[in-house]
Amino acid sequence: CLGSAKQLALGSVPRGTTCLASARGSLLLLLLLLLLLKIFSYELFLNPYLFFVFPLGPWGRCMGSECGPGGGQSRAVWCAHSEGWTTLHTNCNQTERPDNQQSCFRVCDWHKNLYDWQLGTWNECVPVSLRSAGVQRPAVCTWGEEGIQTREVDCVQKANGEPAEDAICEYFEPKPRLEQACIIPCPRDCVVSEFSQWTSCSKTCGMGLQNRIRFNRIRFVLSPPLFGGAFCPNLTEFQTCQLGLCEGEENLYSLRVGPWGSCSVPLPRQARQAGRPPRDSEKSSGESDKLSKEGEKQSRGNDKPFRGETRTVTCIVKTQKLFPCFFFFFFSNSMCSQEILPATFQACVMAKDCEVSEWSDWSACSKECYEPNGPKGERTRTRKVSQFPVGGGKECPELMEKELCSPQGEGVPACISYSWKTTEWTECRVDVLLSQQDRRRGNQTGLCGGGIQTREIYCVQSSADRSSNGTSPKSKEVDIELCQGSPPNNSQLCNINCLVECEVSSWSAWGPCTYENCQEQAAKKGFKLRKRSVVNALMVSSMGSCPHLVEAIPCEEPSCYNWLVTRLQDCVPELVGGCGPAAQIPEVTCIDSDDTYVERQLCRDAILPMPVVCDVPCPKDCVLSPWTPWSLCSHTCSGKSTEGKQTRSRSILAYNAGEGGVLCPNVSSLLEVRNCNDHPCTVYHWQTGPWGQCIEDTSVLATNTSAIRMHGDDASCLVGMQTRKVICIRVNVGQVPPKKCPESLRPDTVRPCLLPCKRDCIVTPYSDWSACPAACKAGRYSKKQYRKRIIIQLPANGGLDCPEVLSQEKEREPPSVCHGIRWKIHKWRRCQLVPWSVRQESPGALETCGPGLQIRAVSCRKLDGGQVEVEDCLKFASPMPPLIQHCHVPCQEDCQLSMWSKFSSCTADCVGVRIRKRMLLGKSKKRDQCKNHQLYSLSETQYCPCNKYNAQPVGNWSDCILPEGGRMEGQLGMKIQGDIKECGQGYRYQAMACYDQDNRIVETSRCNSHGYIEEACIIPCPSDCKLSEWSNWSRCSKSCGSGVKVRSKWLREKPYNGGRPCPKLDHVNQVYEVVPCLSNCGQYVWVAEPWSVWKVSNVDVNNNCGEGVQTRKVRCMLNTIDGPSEQVEDYLCDPEEMPLGARNSRLPCPEDCVLSDWEAWSPCALPCGGNSTRERSAFPLRQPGEGKECPHTKEMEPCKLNSNCFHYSYNITDWSTCQLSDRAVCGNGIKTRMLDCVRSDGKSVDLKYCKELGLERKWQMNASCTVECPVNCQLSEWSSWSRCTRTCGLAGKLWRRRTVIQAPQGDGRPCLSQMEQWKPCPVKPCYSWQYSTWSECKSEGARCGDGLRFRNVSCFVSDGSGLQDSSLVDDELCGDLELLVDGDAKIVLQEPCTVPCPGECYLRDWTRWSPCQLSCVNGNDLGFGSVRVRSRPVVAQDPENLLQCPEQEMETSSCTDGQCFEYKWKTGPWKGSSRPVWCQRSDGLNVTGGCPVSATPKSDRSCDPPCTKPRSVCTEVGVCGCEQGYTEVMTSDGLLDQCTVIPVLEIPTTGDNKADVKTIRALNPTQPASSTPSRVGRTWFLQPFGPDGKVKTWVYGVAAGVFVLLVFIISMTYLACKKPKKPQRRQMNNRLKPLTLAYDGDADM
DSSP states (O other), X not given: OHHHHHHHHHTOSOTTOOSHHHHHHHHHHHHHHHHHHHHHHHHHHHOTTTTEEOOBOOOOOOBOSSSEEEEEEEOOBOOEETTSOBOOGGGSOGGGOOOSEXXXXXXXXXXXXXXXXXXXXXXXXXXXXHHSTTOOOOSSOSSOEEEEEEOOEEEEXXXXXXXXXXXXXXXXXXOOOSEEEEEEOOOBOOEEEOBOOOOOOSOSSSEEEEEEEBOBTTBOEEEOOBXXXXXXXXXXXXXXXXXXXXXXXXXXXXXXXXXXXXXXOOOOHHHHHHTSOOOTTOOOOHHHHHHHHHHHHHTTTTOTTEEEEEOOEEEEEOOSSOOSSOOXXXXXXXXXXXXXXXXXXXXXXXXXXXXXXXXXXXXXXXOOSBOTTSOOEEEEEEOOEEXXXXXXXXXXXXOEEEEEEOOOSTTOOBOOOEEEEEOOOOOOBOOOOGGGOOTTOOOOTTOBEEEEEEOOEEEEEOOTTOOTTXXXXXXXXXXXXXXXXXXXXXXXXXXEOOOOOOOBOOOOOOOOOEESOTTOOOOSOEEEEEEOOBTTTTTOSOGGGSXXXXXXXXXXXXXXXXXXXXXXXXXXXXXXXXXXXXXXXXXXXXXXXXXXXXXXXXXXXXXXXXXXXXXXXXXXXXXXXXXXXXXXXXXXXXXXSOOEEEEEEOOEEEOOOSTTSOOOOOGGGGEEEEEEOOSBSOOEEEEEOOOOOOEEOTTSOHHHHGGGOOOOSSSOOOEEEXXXXXXXXXTTTEEEOGGGSOGGGOOOSEEEEEOOOOBOOEEOOOOXXXXXXXXXXXXXXXXXXXXXXXXXXXXXXXXXXOOSOOEEEEEEOOOSSOOOEEEEEOOOOOOBOOOHHHHTTSTTTXXXXXXXXXXXXXXXXXXXXXXXXXXXXXXXSSOOOOSEEEEEEOOTTSOOBOOOOOOOOOSBTTBSEEEEEOOBOGGGGGOTGGXXXXXXXXXXXXXXXXXXXXXXXXXXXXXXXXXXXXXEEOTTSSEEEXXXXXXXXXXXXXXXXXXXXXXXXXXXXXXXXXXXEEEEEEEOXXXXXXXXXXXXOOXXXXXXXXXXXXXXXXXXXXXXXXXXOOOOOOTTSEEEEEEEEEEOTTSEEEEEOOOOOOEESSOBTTTTBEEEEEEOOEEEEEEEXXXXXXXXXXXXXXXGGOOOSEEEEEEOOTTSOEEOOOOOOOOOOSSOOTTOEEEEEOOEEEOOOTTOOOOOSEEEEEOOBTTTBOOEEEEEOOOOXXXXXXXXXXXXXXXXXXXXXXXXXXOEEOTHHHHHTTOOOOOOOEEEEEEOOOBOOEEOOOOOOOOOSSSSBSOOEEEEEOOEEEOOBTTSOOOOSOOEEEEEOOOBOEEEEEEOOOOOOBOTTSSEEEEEEEOOEEEEEEOSSSSSOOEEOOGGGGTXXXXXXXXXXXXXXXXXXXXXXXXXOEEXXXXXXXXXEEEEETTEEEEEEEEEEEEEOEEOOOGGGGGGOOOOEEEEEEESSOBOOOEEEEEOOOBTTBOOEEEEETTSOEEEXXXXXXXXXXOBOOOSSOOOSTTEEEOTTSSEEEOTTEEEEEOTTSOEEEEEEOOEEEEEOTTOOSOSOXXXXXXXXXXXXXGSTTOOEEEEEOOOBOTTSSBOHHHHHHXXXXXXXXXXXXXXXXXXXXXXXXXXXXXXXXXXXOOOOOOOSXXXX
């Protein structure tokens, strides 16, 4: 606003505009801020702690001196501003300060047994969309909806469930989760099968009902509604039917019987009569009283458990009117008098529950010894049955209780303990190398390195006097199951030390001829010796395996001491002029035969070297160079054809001056030759044999051996001696007399040795005999028993051998009578009728006949007949036989027949008949009605059974099984210990089944078969990877310093059938081994021959001097101790050190100064650099003449780093791989590294340069290492064959298994994949007791009401596969089976049922359970379990009673092994405007429900407006089209106008007689093709328009093709008619050659 006022004052703002409005707004804003500040200040005045709070830290650990609720814990409480920064406590309201201490429950470890988490059940799954705002539920459910379910988790006391603090349980275990994800599945509608066909009409006349019920086979509801799906539709449909009018009136009356009442003692007659009015039919005659007394007397003795039960009989009628329900009017039974009245009473048994006695005292503990950590024993108590359950009474409870016990007390002995024991480890066995698996290589004794050794493990009974080493023979082997815990290992890795072969150095030079013994110099013969040493002496275990180290040559004139010339003095001429002849005096020292310096007086007898003649040339003399050193001797010895020679040479440096000077010698005088090594080539050495066996040395006194006695069992360990053979060998000849070799160097032939202790074989005692066979049979039945003993120590060093017999067997005859128990059944007692008090008022009560009950007794007996308690049979025998059964006392008019006899025997199968008979009993023989053989047949005839059997193979072939007890031979022909035979010829088996003529399975013995088909088979043997031998090592990659050398193997044979794998090979199937190597930098040297004679280019003829050239040959030679021996390739020598092969220089003229060659440069002072220099010098060989001077005899140059001055340092390489012996597979080895001397320019040089500088060598060059051994997989032996997986049937299998004892390691042979084998069991028929189908429900004596239905239990046979229905066979075949049906011992042969009265609506029986079904989506189980369902549909008989029908019923239950079903819509072909649409299950069953309603295909395609044009039809898309053969003509608005005939394209065939001309004509499409006689061809109807009136796609294609064809024709016409252009001439240097075309008359040209 101030700015606005300023603008106004300056006149820049129009006078009409002011900032009044802005000022008013600012003023209002200011007043508002002041008001808020006032209010805030007032609130701050009222509450000064408005912006300060107390943050709280977590509660600390509960502390206290005692466990429980007496502890205390604290937490941090401080004052902070609401923005987060900490402030003073006074800024916060101290009255609101939270507590920083509280009491708590101090948890201790023993509380873990008192408190635990109590987990509540998971609540209902709630959709995530309902818990989370903004999440929408899916519109279409595909597989389910994600949800969350919760539960309550509380910490409680275990004893009473009282709640506790969560912190107590959290101390031991985190609180379990309170929520988890869940899935709410999609609703699944009920799925039902299709309807059956309509039943027959419920009436034969009048109006009735027809029913049809949804079922398939006997299933109705296939899947219940789940997860809120739609309920099941009606399972029954009804429709009326009327077959015709009825003749006469319909019978409306029916007798209906009610259910039997409870079994009870009837009331006295007077009491019953007091409750109802008297009836006319009652009689009280004297005859009836008499019969009553007789009946009571008859039933007084044995009918105590029997009572009576009654039922009502009612006559009912139904109305003809349509009422909402059946109206039954009760009338007197006289309305139904035309029917025979049914019985209203029957005998019954009062239900009595089982009664037992009190518990007996506890028995003694089954364990009679004390073992605190061992298994406990058992003790039992029993109770007896005092009353068996009858009449459906409550079953008996358990009659025995068991509990664990452990005897304690002073008199209780300690239990016998068992422990694992092991035999000694076998010898270490090394598997052959991959390169040594060749049958041609028989010598495998040299294998060494890592291997494996095994031992046996057995269980023994521990005793107090067992030896400490566990090999006491008193330890008897027991059953291995008695030892607890895991057994010790039966295999371990081991190592056989490899014999390290001697590595020897090269031979030294031959020494001087010396005496054999310098102390005795009587003999004149001497020897020249040369020696070599063992390089790896520290690694060699026995020096006896090394070759000879000294060789000798006989020589003459030996001497022990000689003079050695150390240097020659300077050549000083005796003449005054300083030139001329002279002599060099040698300086000598005394040495012995070993080149060791000794005192000079010892050489007093030796000849001193003579002075060497020399010559100093004068100025005019010829100048010669000094002699070169003598070369190496050409041969080490001399013979008839060989002679050792040495040479030396010199060259002419300057020629003489003509007259007056000494002439130069001729060329031949520049070379000198002398003989050397003139001794004969007869080399001798001592050769030693191996040390013999250590034998006892009787010459050694016992007192001397007491110090080295060792603890043995029977014998002491003594000192023995070993001898070996030592002979003298002449090289290349053989053995010679010993005097030819130096006696002083003869090796020892005898040495002392330690005689090993004798060790006897130790075996365990025999184990107990194996258990007797558990099976018991009558007669002689023998089984074998076994016992064995184990070798726990093998004999050694001459100890006692092991016994040959280690196992024994014997036959044991079990007792002929086995101890067992069985039920003994006694005879049935007399049939007892209904008590007289019940039946006296019923019609026919005077007769003492009719249905009744009878009882029998049962007892428990041993198999040998002895009686035992009934409780034993209840525990161990089959179910108790029934004690009561229904019976019938025949009346006077009844026909009584005997039981059927057995069928007569057949003479042969399939021939004749067999007969059984019965006969009439008592008065029945005289009654005429009983002689009616049609009603009471007295004989039955059957054809003799025609038993024909055929055998059939069933199932698959078994695994290939090798014969038992086979061992395998090793790859090299030797037996490999512990390797079970795994390959070779075996046998495989297939089961055989036997069937009779009715295709029923029978015992295989009927087909004269042992149950198997046997076939030979081959298990291929594993073949390991086979490699070649190692090639020779290559040369070291560097000729100086450290490099690498390589050797290789190549693949000979790949592994197969589980053999040992190959190492990693390269692309050419080779494997390489690269190891470091160190090359001596001096092993290859340059050798230069003497310079040639000067070739002067500018010749001074007079003086024979001037510029010239000298040449010489330079060769690379292999350097040895004797010097360069042979020429090698030049690349092996250092090219930097190669001497010059030619030089240009000036040949001195006469009287010129002649200098010698330059000497070597002096070494540079280290370190290089600075002002250090080096120099070299030469000395004058001929003094100059007068007036001439010699040139400089010294040269000097500065030392430059890496040019002529170098620094040296050691360089250590990396460790090599672990190197083993040549014959070792694995185990201990040596790794090495190399030491280089490296020059400062990076070049490797000889180690002497670093040694001369005194550099420190602090590195270890060798170290021990271990290579992991390739351990082959070791498997246990096959277990015994298991029991058959099925007790009967076709699919039974016997299994045997093995386990991995030693897993493979490294390149060991892998484990075989087959760890279990099977073979089929002998096929046995599956016999079982099965129910027959229920009979129809019958209400005895009445038309409807309560009745009974019955079924039988029969013996059936099947093959156990479930694919074939069971077949009925004789019950005798199931005689050995316990009477069980589907595992249930309770046999139910009758059950109550209801017969519907005419017109009633009723429920059918329950259907069978549907197949178990999972909740799946796209074949994937959602995890909601399986369910099955059964249902009861409704059946109606009368239209009037439909409204009174009961509701249909459905029952579901959970199940296992469910399967997934998918439901898809299926459609049929269109028929007019409709087509069938149905839902089909994935197993091909048509169903209702299950398919998604939203995806229902259309079943109707009616057109709107309807198709009224001629030849028009409604198409699939709902529009009008034309029939086949007609095309649509559409109106402008897209509607069908008319249908016209399509022109037909007719192509005549070869049989057509007309000309081959294409014609198009219109045919009548409704006329059949055969209407034109003698015309055979094919026609196509071209319809350009589709049924919807649109042009078809092919029309566009044809149009496009025609257009392209027209364009092509036009283009070709244009190109053909176009005139060609004249060619333009190009100016080219070369003339254009004319192109000549040859026309061959082709029209296309």
